[in-house]
Amino acid sequence: ETGVTQTPRHLVMGMTNKKSLKCEQHLGHNAMYWYKQSAKKPLELMFVYNFKEQTENNSVPSRFSPECPNSSHLFLHLHTLQPEDSALYLCASSPRRARETQYFGPGTRLLVL
Amino acid sequence: RKEVEQDPGPFNVPEGATVAFNCTYSNSASQSFFWYRQDCRKEPKLLMSVYSSGNEDGRFTAQLNRASQYISLLIRDSKLSDSATYLCVVNGYNNNDMRFGAGTRLTVKP
Numbered sequence: 001e002t003g004v005t006q007t008p009r010h011l012v013m014g015m016t017n018k019k020s021l022k023c024e025q026h027l028g029h030n031a032m033y034w035y036k037q038s039a040k041k042p043l044e045l046m047f048v049y050n051f052k053e054q055t056e057n058n059s060v061p062s063r064f065s066p067e068c069p070n071s072s073h074l075f076l077h078l079h080t081l082q083p084e085d086s087a088l089y090l091c092a093s094s095p096r097r098a099r100e101t102q103y104f105g106p107g108t109r110l111l112v113l
Numbered sequence: 114r115k116e117v118e119q120d121p122g123p124f125n126v127p128e129g130a131t132v133a134f135n136c137t138y139s140n141s142a143s144q145s146f147f148w149y150r151q152d153c154r155k156e157p158k159l160l161m162s163v164y165s166s167g168n169e170d171g172r173f174t175a176q177l178n179r180a181s182q183y184i185s186l187l188i189r190d191s192k193l194s195d196s197a198t199y200l201c202v203v204n205g206y207n208n209n210d211m212r213f214g215a216g217t218r219l220t221v222k223p
Contacts, residue, residue: 042117043157043200043213056210090156099145099204102211104156 003027004105006091012111013081021076021108023091031097032074034066037088037107049074050097081112114139117203119214127222130191134217136201137183146177147202148186151216157200160186191221 003026013019025032034046048056049068063085065077074091088109092102119136126132138146146163161168163175163184174187184203188195201214 040121040215042215045210045212048210097210099211101147101159101162104158106156 004091004093004103006089006105006108008108009106010109010111012113013078014113015081015083017081018077018079020078021089021091021110023074023076023105025072025074025091025093025103025105027093027103029093029095029103030071031094031100032068032071033092033094033102034074034076035090035092037090043090047076048097055097078110081110083112086110086112116140116212117201117214119199119201119217121215121217123218123220125220125222126191128191128193130221131187131189132191132219133185133187134199134201134219135183135185136203136214136217137181138201138203138212139182140203141179141182143203145204145211146175146184147211148173148175148184149200149202149213151198151200153197157213160199188219191219193221193223195219196221 005024007022031050035043037043046060047066052068067075088107090107091105094100094102116139148160149157150160151157163177167176172189176185198216198218200216202211
């Protein structure tokens with residue numbers, strides 16, 4: 001049973017909608033990550049938070065807005081997405097940022113119409 | 114050159130076969146190496162870390178070759194349940210974040 005949960009598990013939204021993805025980790029970790037996984041492509045790191053501070057933003061479009069209110073919770077706010085943003089969005093955590101095993105949540109499968 | 118490259122496969126092998134995957138990486142300063150396993154429509158899960166001296170966990174053996182900048186995963190006596198995509202993971206150029214390969218798909222058949 002994973003210590004990282006994500007909601008919702010599936011999401012269909014129109015291009016003008018605003019939605020949020022939620023991630024919660026119960027492992028006492030201090031680093032949290034958002035990844036995007038598209039078909040037949042490697043996981044793309046989007047954002048990294050370490051002790052609630054954003055330490056990485058891998059040139060992600062502003063229509064994706066992360067929020068990390070505490071070390072256990074991570075959100076990804078979505079606004080005016082494009083169809084090419086349809087993908088599996090995975091949250092992960094690790095004890096600290098830096099070269100450690102990451103534990104993944106089950107992901108949110110997003111479809112943008 | 115991609116930071117982490119894997120043969121996408123698919124590898125189709127019979128039960129009981131031995132199969133090996135390689136993964137090459139571009140950052141010669143990388144220090145952390147992992148193999149993850151991802152089942153269809155599921156999240157990646159750690160299979161094993163890869164240590165400099167090589168390491169074994171049951172039927173799985175991981176090796177690191179720093180000179181040639183690749184890591185390998187050997188699976189002996191394949192089981193049907195080994196069918197999955199195997200992801201190679203290496204820490205990236207900024208030394209703090211992990212970079213994933215696109216994965217190698219393995220199907221073990223009866």
